[in-house]
Amino acid sequence: MATVETTLRGPEAYGLARRVIKEMESAGVWPTPLNFEIWVHYLGDPEGALGREIRRILAADEPFTEGTADMLAAEYLPRSRLTEEIRDAGRVLDRELSSVSDAIAKAHQSQAAYGQTLDKAASSIETAGDGASLQAVVSGLTTATRKVQRENETLEKKLDASTREVARLREHLEQVRRDAMTDALTNLANRKAFDENLETACAQAEAEGGDLFLAVLDIDHFKRFNDTWGHQTGDQVLRYVASVMGRVAGHPRIAARFGGEEFAMIFPRESLIQVENALEAVRKEIGSRSLRRRSTDDELGAVTLSAGFAQRRPGESASTLLGRADAALYASKHAGRNRITCADPLDQAA
Numbered sequence: 001m002a003t004v005e006t007t008l009r010g011p012e013a014y015g016l017a018r019r020v021i022k023e024m025e026s027a028g029v030w031p032t033p034l035n036f037e038i039w040v041h042y043l044g045d046p047e048g049a050l051g052r053e054i055r056r057i058l059a060a061d062e063p064f065t066e067g068t069a070d071m072l073a074a075e076y077l078p079r080s081r082l083t084e085e086i087r088d089a090g091r092v093l094d095r096e097l098s099s100v101s102d103a104i105a106k107a108h109q110s111q112a113a114y115g116q117t118l119d120k121a122a123s124s125i126e127t128a129g130d131g132a133s134l135q136a137v138v139s140g141l142t143t144a145t146r147k148v149q150r151e152n153e154t155l156e157k158k159l160d161a162s163t164r165e166v167a168r169l170r171e172h173l174e175q176v177r178r179d180a181m182t183d184a185l186t187n188l189a190n191r192k193a194f195d196e197n198l199e200t201a202c203a204q205a206e207a208e209g210g211d212l213f214l215a216v217l218d219i220d221h222f223k224r225f226n227d228t229w230g231h232q233t234g235d236q237v238l239r240y241v242a243s244v245m246g247r248v249a250g251h252p253r254i255a256a257r258f259g260g261e262e263f264a265m266i267f268p269r270e271s272l273i274q275v276e277n278a279l280e281a282v283r284k285e286i287g288s289r290s291l292r293r294r295s296t297d298d299e300l301g302a303v304t305l306s307a308g309f310a311q312r313r314p315g316e317s318a319s320t321l322l323g324r325a326d327a328a329l330y331a332s333k334h335a336g337r338n339r340i341t342c343a344d345p346l347d348q349a350a
Helices: 012-027 033-044 049-059 066-076 078-127 131-180 191-208 222-229 231-248 272-287 318-334 343-349
Strands: 212-219 254-259 262-268 290-292 299-302 305-311 340-342
Touching: 012 033, 033 049, 033 066, 049 066, 078 131, 191 212, 191 254, 191 262, 191 318, 212 222, 212 231, 212 272, 212 318, 222 231, 231 254, 231 262, 231 272, 231 290, 262 272, 272 305, 272 340, 305 318, 305 343, 318 340, 318 343, 340 343
Parallel strands: 305 340
Antiparallel strands: 212 262, 212 305, 254 262, 290 299
């Protein structure tokens, strides 16, 4: 199944764009850049969470306002959510830096004034003729020193508080970044995280000369299953498949939801037999259980999985590697499903 991102990078993009404009016009939605992006994701993956929410809005005849668009973008478009969080963090950071800058400026003024006080005290000591005059000079120095100490303590407290606030912001943004890179339904890495990790893995394999395998997996007959039992039950199946993959994955392996009912796994620095064993473990465990519908306890039957995988060749780009793994997946589909196909024998045959 092609994802929205891959569709937008191919010839199907023009057809999708025309369909988006037609559907937006039919629904009375203005073609603003944000509305267009939302509708592209909606029509590109109509069975996803965003698609279901838009269908609910349309069915309820709710007006599609700018506020509605902002809400949908913040909830369902990770990039928008991350951007807003970064803006908020930036505003807090600006406030903290401004506050620290003011405190430092005051401390500089205080130090300068203290320096002038010391100079005057030195001159006064030289000209002091009796004990009373010396006592007055010492008293003035004591008062000035205590004032500087208090202001330094205030500055230290402010710097300490600002350091803690910046650390909190850093931790918060890191959590937001993780959320933006995580598929909300399955808790696996999302497509954006997959793309970034695959590019990094390919670069490392090229630099170090290590092995790299990529697998693409797809739930067999998922649309028919979804149509029969409904989308909520379909989501239950997706979470089940993801949980099995998550147990098999683990550093340095990366499991991701590629889009819809399609998943992917990256295997850095592993052998062919390790990859085959891992994929077989996923396929067998998923197919070994008879699932039940949570709401009614109806028996859903077994879910099967098809997969294709490829080993990266020297100099091969991430997109080419993905294309070969995808071709191996479709070979598994055409051969009867519920099986795993390696791309290398296919390449040799071709």
